[in-house]
Amino acid sequence: MRKFWDERQLAHAPTHEFFNGRLEPAAETPARAEAVLSAIGATEGVEDRGMAPIEAVHEAPYLDLLRSAHEAWLAAGRDGDAMPYAFPLSRRARTLDRIDAQLGAHSTDTCAPVGAGTWQSAYWAAQTALSALGAALGGEHGFALTRPPGHHAGAAFMGGYSYINHGCVAAEAARAAGRRVAVLDLDYHMGNGSEDILTGRDGLFLASLHADPRTDYPFYWGEESHDNILNLPLPRGTRFDAYDTALAHALEWIGEQGCDLLVISYGADTFEGDPISHFLLTTGDYEQLARRVAATNLPAVIVLEGGYALGSLGRNVASFLAGF
Numbered sequence: 001m002r003k004f005w006d007e008r009q010l011a012h013a014p015t016h017e018f019f020n021g022r023l024e025p026a027a028e029t030p031a032r033a034e035a036v037l038s039a040i041g042a043t044e045g046v047e048d049r050g051m052a053p054i055e056a057v058h059e060a061p062y063l064d065l066l067r068s069a070h071e072a073w074l075a076a077g078r079d080g081d082a083m084p085y086a087f088p089l090s091r092r093a094r095t096l097d098r099i100d101a102q103l104g105a106h107s108t109d110t111c112a113p114v115g116a117g118t119w120q121s122a123y124w125a126a127q128t129a130l131s132a133l134g135a136a137l138g139g140e141h142g143f144a145l146t147r148p149p150g151h152h153a154g155a156a157f158m159g160g161y162s163y164i165n166h167g168c169v170a171a172e173a174a175r176a177a178g179r180r181v182a183v184l185d186l187d188y189h190m191g192n193g194s195e196d197i198l199t200g201r202d203g204l205f206l207a208s209l210h211a212d213p214r215t216d217y218p219f220y221w222g223e224e225s226h227d228n229i230l231n232l233p234l235p236r237g238t239r240f241d242a243y244d245t246a247l248a249h250a251l252e253w254i255g256e257q258g259c260d261l262l263v264i265s266y267g268a269d270t271f272e273g274d275p276i277s278h279f280l281l282t283t284g285d286y287e288q289l290a291r292r293v294a295a296t297n298l299p300a301v302i303v304l305e306g307g308y309a310l311g312s313l314g315r316n317v318a319s320f321l322a323g324f
């Protein structure tokens, strides 16, 4: 297992998110990366492969907005993080001049504040995932310590702490290198951005285990399987046995698609002690689940998505990596 990290991912440091009708302290913080770093030992640095692999999964106007949004926010006389408050459910074509309107047109929710360091961190998270892919293309597993997360970011939208979908960036780059790729999403929340990007793409597949969207964010995606997408919703309170059974099903389906490389969107927010989630996996369970994945003998790129129990996050990630 080779492990990759770039400290420019610390630049994104949101203070608040809007949730349950009020501003709450942000759950996705730089301290998460520090917690993982202190638990997994030495990491390797990251190469800069530029914008092309990011542009292969995200639309140019969205990337332009993400890169410039915070400056536009300041230019409009605001302070703090940029955040939308209006969303175009009825998407009439029109020119949107105000930063608020532009942000709303490219956001699913109020859980993706854009600050001065957001672009830099999301960019280097994608580069970190691509470096881990380099390891996997060479036949070794690669872990990318990525933050902010990526799997709620779609081709042209941010949301749920996610801005650039680094797992899909790695998956698409692997496909371009001739591989047949399955993204296996093991975060508590359904990866609606990954579904948006991967639906209908040749040579790419998504299998996702997640909290039932009837009870949990992101609510409007993830109940049905279709095309190249396998969605396996699980109820709140899910423990190891039911999770492991669903994982076996997902891996069997991935095998049937003839995939030869895995990108794993690993979220440690399935942990019993997670403050925003409702599954009951334990630290030791992650090693067992990873063993099942590793038994496929497919090279894996592992990217970090969620996981918000700061005191246990490092141990949980280390346990998952140990299973490989």
Ligand code: SP5
Residues within 6 Å of the ligand: 017, 019, 024, 025, 026, 027, 111, 149, 150, 151, 152, 160, 161, 162, 187, 189, 217, 267, 269, 276, 305, 306, 307
């Ligand atoms: C990548 C990922 O795990 N995203 C999850 C986004 C979930 N957003 C909805 C729930 C937000 C709960 N925030 C509570 C903050 C308390 N300080």
Ligand code: ZN
Residues within 6 Å of the ligand: 187, 188, 189, 267, 269, 305, 306, 307
């Ligand atoms: Zn999550």
